Amino acid sequence: MDGLDFCNLVRSWLVFRFFPFMDMPVHFLGGVGITYFYRSAIKHSQKTLGKIPFPVQVLFALTCTGTTAILWEFCENIIDFFLGTHMVRGLQDTLVDLLMGLSGALVLSLFYRRRQLKPMIYE
Secondary structure (H helix, E strand, O other), X not given: OOHHHHHHHHHHOOHXXXXXXXXXXXXXXXXXXXXXXXHHHHHHHHHXXXXXXXXXXXXXXXXXHHHHHHHHHHXXXXXXXXXXXXXXXXXXXXXXXXXXXXXXXXXXXHHHHHHHHHHHHHO
C-alpha cells in the first residue's frame, strides 16, 4: 500500500467528514514527511553531485515540499472536476492545507538546523 492508496482509503471512509479536525494535522505531518524525503534524497545525492551547502539543502527541500503541496492541491481539484468528488471544500480549505504542509516543512527544517548547531554549542 503506497501513500496514494492510503489517501484514497481514508477518503473513501469519509474520515475527514466525521473527524474534520484531522485535516490540519494530516497536512502538517504530510509536510514533515515530504520534507524528510527530499532532505534524505538531497543528502544522499551528494555522493554523486558533490558537497551541497546546508542552507541550500534546506531551501531546496522547502521549495520542493511547497511545489509538491501545490501539485497535490491541483490534483485534488482535477479529480473533483472529472470524477465529481468533493475533496476540495473551497479556497480557504486549499490555503489552509498549503499553509499546514509548509508549516510542517518549516518545523522539520528548523529541527535539522538545531541539530546542525548543537555540536558547535557544546564544543
